[in-house]
Amino acid sequence: MPDIETAASQLAETLKKYKADYIEARLEQSQRSHITYRGKELESAGQSTAVGGNIRALVRGGWGFVSFNDLDDLPRRIELAVKQATLVGKEESRLAPVQPVVDTVTSKQDSPLAIPLAEKKKLLDEYNEIIWRTPRLRTSVIGYADSHKQTIFVNSPGSYIRQPRTDITLRLSAVAAGDGDIQQAGLSLGSRGDFSPMRRLHRQVEEMAKHAVALLSAPQVKGGEYTVVLDPVLAGVFVHEAFGHLSESDFVYEDDRLREIMVLGKKFGSGELNIIDSAALPGLRGSYKYDDEGVPATKTYLIQEGKLVGRLHSRETAAKMNEKPTGNARAMNYRYPPIVRMSNTYIEPGKASFDDIIAGIKEGVYAKNWFGGTTSMEMFTFSAGEAYMIRNGKIAEALRPVVLTGNVFTTLNNIDAIGNDLDMNQGGGCGKGGQFPLPVSNGSPHIRISRCLVGGG
Amino acid sequence: MENILALARKTAEAAEVFEVAAEETSVQFETNRLKHIESKQSTHLALRIIKEGRLGYATTTELDDVKSLISNAVETARFGMPAKFQLPALSSYPQIDIFDPAVEATPLEEMDKLGQELIELVISHTPEILCEAGVSKDTISVKLINSNGGQASYKKSIFSIGIYGSLIRGTDMLFVGEGRSSCNPISQPEEIANVVIQQLELAKNPASVPTGQLPVIFTPHGVASALVPSLVTAFNGKTVLQGASPIGQKLGKSVFDSKISLWDDPTIAFRPHSRPCDDEGIASRRTPLIEQGVVANFLYDLQTAALADTKSTGNGDRGGGLPAPAPSALIIATGQTTMDDMVKDIKEGLVIEQLMGAEQGNILGGDFSGNVLLGYKVESGKIVGRVKNTMVSGNVYQVLKEVTAVGSQAEWVGGFLNTPPLYCPRLSVASKG
Numbered sequence: 073m074p075d076i077e078t079a080a081s082q083l084a085e086t087l088k089k090y091k092a093d094y095i096e097a098r099l100e101q102s103q104r105s106h107i108t109y110r111g112k113e114l115e116s117a118g119q120s121t122a123v124g125g126n127i128r129a130l131v132r133g134g135w136g137f138v139s140f141n142d143l144d145d146l147p148r149r150i151e152l153a154v155k156q157a158t159l160v161g162k163e164e165s166r167l168a169p170v171q172p173v174v175d176t177v178t179s180k181q182d183s184p185l186a187i188p189l190a191e192k193k194k195l196l197d198e199y200n201e202i203i204w205r206t207p208r209l210r211t212s213v214i215g216y217a218d219s220h221k222q223t224i225f226v227n228s229p230g231s232y233i234r235q236p237r238t239d240i241t242l243r244l245s246a247v248a249a250g251d252g253d254i255q256q257a258g259l260s261l262g263s264r265g266d267f268s269p270m271r272r273l274h275r276q277v278e279e280m281a282k283h284a285v286a287l288l289s290a291p292q293v294k295g296g297e298y299t300v301v302l303d304p305v306l307a308g309v310f311v312h313e314a315f316g317h318l319s320e321s322d323f324v325y326e327d328d329r330l331r332e333i334m335v336l337g338k339k340f341g342s343g344e345l346n347i348i349d350s351a352a353l354p355g356l357r358g359s360y361k362y363d364d365e366g367v368p369a370t371k372t373y374l375i376q377e378g379k380l381v382g383r384l385h386s387r388e389t390a391a392k393m394n395e396k397p398t399g400n401a402r403a404m405n406y407r408y409p410p411i412v413r414m415s416n417t418y419i420e421p422g423k424a425s426f427d428d429i430i431a432g433i434k435e436g437v438y439a440k441n442w443f444g445g446t447t448s449m450e451m452f453t454f455s456a457g458e459a460y461m462i463r464n465g466k467i468a469e470a471l472r473p474v475v476l477t478g479n480v481f482t483t484l485n486n487i488d489a490i491g492n493d494l495d496m497n498q499g500g501g502c503g504k505g506g507q508f509p510l511p512v513s514n515g516s517p518h519i520r521i522s523r524c525l526v527g528g529g
Numbered sequence: 530m531e532n533i534l535a536l537a538r539k540t541a542e543a544a545e546v547f548e549v550a551a552e553e554t555s556v557q558f559e560t561n562r563l564k565h566i567e568s569k570q571s572t573h574l575a576l577r578i579i580k581e582g583r584l585g586y587a588t589t590t591e592l593d594d595v596k597s598l599i600s601n602a603v604e605t606a607r608f609g610m611p612a613k614f615q616l617p618a619l620s621s622y623p624q625i626d627i628f629d630p631a632v633e634a635t636p637l638e639e640m641d642k643l644g645q646e647l648i649e650l651v652i653s654h655t656p657e658i659l660c661e662a663g664v665s666k667d668t669i670s671v672k673l674i675n676s677n678g679g680q681a682s683y684k685k686s687i688f689s690i691g692i693y694g695s696l697i698r699g700t701d702m703l704f705v706g707e708g709r710s711s712c713n714p715i716s717q718p719e720e721i722a723n724v725v726i727q728q729l730e731l732a733k734n735p736a737s738v739p740t741g742q743l744p745v746i747f748t749p750h751g752v753a754s755a756l757v758p759s760l761v762t763a764f765n766g767k768t769v770l771q772g773a774s775p776i777g778q779k780l781g782k783s784v785f786d787s788k789i790s791l792w793d794d795p796t797i798a799f800r801p802h803s804r805p806c807d808d809e810g811i812a813s814r815r816t817p818l819i820e821q822g823v824v825a826n827f828l829y830d831l832q833t834a835a836l837a838d839t840k841s842t843g844n845g846d847r848g849g850g851l852p853a854p855a856p857s858a859l860i861i862a863t864g865q866t867t868m869d870d871m872v873k874d875i876k877e878g879l880v881i882e883q884l885m886g887a888e889q890g891n892i893l894g895g896d897f898s899g900n901v902l903l904g905y906k907v908e909s910g911k912i913v914g915r916v917k918n919t920m921v922s923g924n925v926y927q928v929l930k931e932v933t934a935v936g937s938q939a940e941w942v943g944g945f946l947n948t949p950p951l952y953c954p955r956l957s958v959a960s961k962g
Binding site: 073106107110111113114115118119120121123124134136137138140141142152156157160189190193210211247252253255256295296297326327329330333409443444445448451452454472473477481523525528 | 560587590609638695699701704771851894896
């Protein structure tokens with residue numbers, strides 16, 4: 073079987089020769105390793121390698137896509153993709169114009185795969201020991217994974233882009249039990265390849281384990297509407313779920329009713345509110361130089377001074393909406409076609425200090441740390457790993473984990489204070505169209521939301 | 530595969546090679562029309578070894594790079610968990626029909642037509658709806674050999690069809706949808722369209738519920754989104770072994786309402802989750818989990834079973850790497866009450882079809898809390914309309930301890946769960962006025 077470099081240079085020669093409006097190929101070679109602990113013992117360690125690729129063809133507005141592990145006989149794969157696209161295509165192909173790019177992106181980052189398994193294991197042993205030192209702890213789960221991949225993107229107009237991508241994730245959770253009750257607390261981190269943030273978590277791990285135990289005696293919040301303060305981590309998940317997904321144009325571009333709702337200039341929040349997506353920020357998990365259609369990354373204002381000013385595009389959605397491409401077409405790996413995705417999404421910091429934000433709240437909820445989040449476009453939910461009552465402007469008793477919900481058309485308007493302490497959360501993974509988890513980051517300063525619906529007993 | 534096994538055997542005392550090859554083809558519709566055709570070829574090879582008593586593991590897609598596959602497995606075996614089990618010897622498997630050559634033979638044009646018909650049926654009911662739909666056919670070949678002489682191989686076909694519609698009026702959005710899958714080709718789109726049309730009918734009028742305790746009927750989809758994630762975790766032998774399952778110490782005890790029975794069944798003919806053996810070569814069988822409210826069994830793979838001093842239930846699954854316990858297909862027994870009779874019994878309450886975010890809470894403890902993405906208000910025995918901006922919270926163990934009625938008709942949800950609707954006397958509801 074040829075290596076990806078040989079296969080890519082052959083493709084570069086031949087892609088132009090087929091009867092299609094556009095053809096691209098993405099080839100990947102990757103290595104991964106993982107270590108998991110369940111309880112006191114290491115449960116599994118593994119290493120894997122993969123080689124694969126795909127061909128995507130566009131004919132009269134219809135797409136054909138073929139993915140494979142076997143790099144032999146690529147002409148047959150191209151023919152199949154073109155045949156499929158021809159069967160689909162009944163319209164006109166429209167892609168926003170982009171200059172062909174020939175580039176080799178390099179990384180100064182040492183691959184985390186070069187760090188011996190023994191060294192990673194020693195660190196995870198330390199964290200597990202900290203967790204198990206906590207009284208009333210029942211069990212723990214730790215999952216570490218790293219990957220390095222080299223991709224080559226080639227398309228029929230002449231782009232030839234080599235890009236490396238490295239990713240690290242670490243998830244820890246502590247489970248406490250007592251009186252037939254089971255509670256858990258978690259910590260989730262990620263990095264764009266730099267292993268050093270994984271080495272400094274001893275204090276956070278200790279707090280996480282103690283929190284799991286504290287939850288056993290914590291009450292459940294009474295369900296209803298509250299003034300809610302979100303920490304930067306959870307507010308990042310909030311901005312991703314509550315607004316980010318709605319700004320992905322593939323939901324909007326062919327839906328006239330949604331286009332009416334999402335018209336540029338529409339007011340979504342107060343004049344203080346600014347929301348940005350930027351893959352061009354360096355060193356974050358959603359960062360890259362070119363997206364998976366070979367489009368350079370950009371910084372895109374989605375909301376500026378409370379108004380909708382932009383959205384995320386692939387080449388096709390940009391062309392059909394007569395807007396500029398933003399470089400947000402991403403695929404999880406070679407098995408999937410690129411679709412419109414977020415990269416690094418955040419709320420810009422405002423002026424308020426944390427004390428200002430909670431000062432006037434008589435009874436409210438302070439929600440920290442993420443458990444998860446999801447959206448249906450209009451409505452969204454997100455859940456907090458930690459929650460506390462706020463009473464008379466002060467943080468009061470700890471609560472069981474809470475799930476918060478809202479409606480995008482009202483909740484953003486209900487953000488009435490924005491903090492000055494922006495922080496990016498690297499621990500998330502985004503799911504869409506069966507592609508999960510795609511590395512993204514999101515962030516925010518502390519924010520306050522009035523009248524937020526909280527589920528409870 | 531034999532040469533990999535032979536080479537691995539030179540350095541390790543035991544070895545097992547597992548290979549999955551798949552061909553998938555799907556036609557996808559967006560905004561009511563054909564948009565995309567995909568085909569995916571994949572090959573995946575996994576090597577598990579026991580070296581000096583410890584487990585090593587590596588995978589690759591490069592079938593000719595045997596050397597690095599073996600050296601990767603050997604490196605991880607230095608740290609791997611001590612292997613407490615024996616790889617199974619050659620044994621016989623039940624005959625389970627899961628392959629129909631007609632799936633692979635279905636032409637793309639036929640799949641396109643099926644998707645179009647499905648969309649047209651839904652549009653003829655609600656012309657302004659925008660639909661996404663997909664029709665796919667997969668063929669999967671699984672092979673396994675180990676150094677104890679164990680071997681298994683089977684071929685499976687899967688045909689799936691699904692539709693997802695969105696109806697937007699002002700800033701009000703309604704999402705409806707349904708899907709089906711089988712090892713045989715599916716040719717009748719009417720049944721799926723009718724489910725979607727019924728959802729559209731029931732959701733026509735807006736309705737609101739008060740904050741407080743209300744009776745709730747979970748439809749099969751509702752059961753899947755609110756109650757099943759916690760049960761899957763709780764019956765996993767690994768969770769039990771760790772002491773993190775709330776029912777881990779309750780084997781043989783009555784924990785659930787006596788109307789509830791649940792089992793795992795990978796032996797049903799032509800179901801996508803059926804197979805003759807699990808991913809470690811242990812024969813498939815039906816495993817009771819809840820028998821009339823009593824906890825009957827937990828699910829095990831080889832290693833977890835050995836650690837728990839019991840036997841594998843044939844539930845070793847390689848979804849995430851090394852085999853781990855996982856259900857194949859879960860079945861909840863039907864009861865006596867029709868859906869109509871359940872609704873008639875409610876003065877004021879809710880029917881829940883989709884609960885969004887329910888799996889994001891304390892799943893281990895059984896707590897769930899979610900936004901009612903699709904649900905209906907019941908007033909004086911009748912469904913009167915769709916509720917929104919409403920949260921429902923509860924605990925699976927409390928909910929299933931006292932069930933008012935179990936539905937008499939079951940449905941498949943996502944190919945993985947077969948369940949009737951469940952009617953619960955009261956649940957905490959919070960709504961935005």
